[in-house]
Amino acid sequence: MGRAPCCDKASVKKGPWSPEEDAKLKAYIEENGTGGNWIALPQKAGLNRCGKSCRLRWLNYLRPDIKHGGYTEQEDHIICSLYSSIGSRWSIIASKLPGRTDNDVKNYWNTKLKKKAMGAVQPPRGAGAGARAFSAAPATPPDTVQSQCTSSAQAPALSPASSSVTSSSGDACFATTMYPQPTTSPQQYIRFDAPAAASQTELPPVPPTATVTPDGCNWASTEAGAVSLDDVFLGELTAGEQLFPYADLFSSFTGLPESKANLELSACYFPNMAEMWAASDHAHAKPQGLCNTLT
DNA sequence: AATTTGGACAACCGCCGCATT
DNA sequence: GAATGCGGCGGTTGTCCAAAT
Secondary structure: OOOOOOOOOOOOOOOOOOHHHHHHHHHHHHHHOOOOOOOOHHHHHOOOOOHHHHHHHHHHHHOOOOOOOOOOHHHHHHHHHHHHHHOOOHHHHHHOOOOOOHHHHHHHHHHHHHHHHHHOOOOOOOOOHHHHHHOOOOOOOHHHHHHHHHHOOOOOOOOOOOOHHHHHHHHHHHHHHHOOOOOOOOOOEEOOOOHHHHHOOOOOOOOOOOEEOOOOOEEOOOOOOOOOHHHOOHHHHHOOOOOOOOHHHHHHHHOOOHHHHHHHHHHEEEEOHHHHHHOHHHOOOOOOOOOOOOO
């Protein structure tokens, strides 16, 4: 059947944008907006470009308040943490980093952070908030990690896979390196580590009082004192805020209302969503936020 | 000085989900 | 319910440039 292409690829210009094209596009959008129709926009703006190309150029480069480069340790930490939890959902990850685009975050991960994460198996550098997380005493030596990953289904170790699920299986291995997990159920939990816990080389086991929601998320009771607020690095993520800023994101994963996520997320071991989904009980109940390409 | 190599970033491609017809 | 159109997303490729040889 197929679909008609969005534009005549033979006649539209491709490749790098010239300053003149940038100026045209920027001027047009600033004056008229996108009009909700990117396909028609190039013609209106006097550009010989594909609508998709215009959209990408605007979103990734010309849009106001875009930040390029200069990632902070905190941003590194957020990216790594979210990647370990939700995989390569760059748009979601970027949405949590003001001024960053999905393409930028993706490039940054592929060119820098991934290697940094790999290097985290052997601590790459000295003190610092991010360094603490990366060097937080991984319980698993590199060769062991490799064997874990290769033994997990067919997912290659740390390499991007073709789907969120298989990718997340690899991510789980990544996460076991980046964020050592409670020993009682090594396949199910992604632990958000704490900078304050840098001196805590041993992780607390999942406390006996932990509860499991119908969603499969395990909640450790702070009232029981089993896991303190210091056991997670949310303090760093929130940069001093009282509430966890990603409650909306994680409430969508867990099914919990945002208010509950805000209150309780600080003591939550995030479940590996892909593992959960892969389990037969969840095979037909896709968690929100996971794509349904199951390969 | 010339060539090779690798990193960083921009841009493209193809697929998917959703809304509309 | 099927077909179509569009926006959005993630993976991949292309290009430029600096460092290394």
